[in-house]
Amino acid sequence: MTTSATSDSEPRKLCCACFEEFPSGSFSKKQWSQKQRRRCLGCADAGKEIDVARLQNSNKTAVASAPPKCTKKKKGRNKAPTYAGNKDAIFKPGQSGDSNAIGVGVKLAYDICSWCGKVEEGKELQTCGDCKNVFYCSSICQKTAHPEHKLVCEGMKQDRKNSRKERKAERRAKQTGAFTLTEASGLGSVCIDYSPGARGMSQIIFNGELRNGEKPGQYFASPQAKESIKRFLDLKYVDFALEMARKSEESIRNGELLRVELFRSLDELSAPYQFLLSCGPIPDITRAKRVLPFVLHEINKVGLMPDGAIPNIADCTVRGFGLNALEWAARRGNLAIAEWLATDSRTRVMLTRTDSAPVAWACYTGRVELAQMLIKKGADSHATTEKVFNNKPPTHLAGENGQLLAVRFLVEECGHDINAVDLEGHDMRTSLRLYNKVWAKSAGCVAVDEYARSLGVLGEMSSTNRKSKAEARDLLQSKKDNKLAAALRQLEIAGGREDEPDDTDARFELEQFSQASGLYYRAYYAAMHAGSVMNNAAIFPIAHKLIWSYAKSGQLKRAHLMAQQNIAMQGPPYIRDDLNQLETLMKERGMEVERAGMGGFGRFGAFR
Incomplete structure (x- = not known):
């Protein structure tokens, strides 16, 4: 050569x-x-x-399978830190006399070659062109590492894309106020997926209760919401509506109690739900004050409640969830809204209603300042309801959620008994272990448990706990007394009298339906002849109980005639539900359903 x-x-x-x-x-x-x-x-x-x-x-040339092209690391980009490693002791950091020694300081992946471990101080590292997540000091290291790196490169690339989408969604949510939340009570739950803005579509999912003949499935919140969504989806609307109808039919067949309502703007919701949402998860006191008169108007149209009580703003509650506006504001910590509701003459009834426990819900989420304000305005700190997970003591409710400050406030400032037990006989520590399965991993729950233990709470469950059984009996008796008072109030309004003062509603609850129907009929007859108008408001609650006393005692045809007579008069919405439910029950039993004329009330064909 x-x-x-x-x-x-x-x-x-x-x-x-x-x-x-x-x-x-x-x-x-x-x-x-x-x-x-x-x-x-x-x-x-x-x-x-x-x-x-x-x-x-020799590691001097490329391996048989060529890796992606390296690109220069961009300045100012904070890459996700991944600790670099040494492969086969190619480079050992900390060796004496080595100018590339790392020393005692820990370096991150964008400072160190992920193959050989060398620190590139004089120039920028190169990054994998696909995943952009690992760095190399030279193309030789990158090519040598590729057979191993390619096994995870695609997964890293997808993770990077997903992270980018999540960050974009978070930025959009922060800009538009979008959020998703799920809240539960002792009655049911509600889920809100709120996505406002020109490109958003929101939904409310009610679980546990259907009202006024509603059916489960997916529906538009209002006709306005339907038109808005139709314009938004354009050509996709038909397929969307067909899918909604399919899901609704499936929910009805399965007998579910879950209903989804879609909308694009709060303005498309009914006044009661604008009011409730504005007091709760979407705080807007201006909107709440603006729609309150419309809510009160809707309530006044209902007439008397089935138990004879006069409805008020506290009867406006979230479907399934059961909380009224003040309870939701307390649970969400909306201090300004809660103070307005507690002082306005139109809404302060929610502060003292026996079926309302705003202080308990404020303590559940640790809103001690809000709870103090409610107590100063007249709320009862001991109040609890079925919505509070089966009449749970407020101290238990706050303790199970790890709210130590709220527990101490209730015990030390409001005089609650730290040894109080629930209806099952569980003290606070036992309740904590039973209803919060991960309590030991929560610093707040551990602190509550330690606080209760320091005050002598044993945390033991006894099936013969006399104190808990006595309290449970007292609570049930109190409920029974309230029902008796309601029944007597019905008769007093109707102008009748109670010959057997051991209570009408109690007979109904004890399944003595024949005796109850006789008592209700006397009250109904007295109400029909009291006053100068046929549709006296006192008639409808009594007729409601009379109809179902007949139905449960096996007199379905008589109940059906009574329901037809009732619906002929202008009354609250539940009288129509009584008739529809009765006819459904009759069809299930194979009975023929006919709507006959009633003397003096005309034909009933118009009410089919």
């Missing part, structure tokens, strides 16, 4: 057959232009082949 004289500064390349470096004159023009594998003129003339095994082990 002959070579021409060359200077030391002339470029030289490696021959992959003899593994010697030569200048350009020692290669043919074609071989010199090769990027990875080349042979000098001497090896080519001798027929010497390229040593592939030696070439791969």
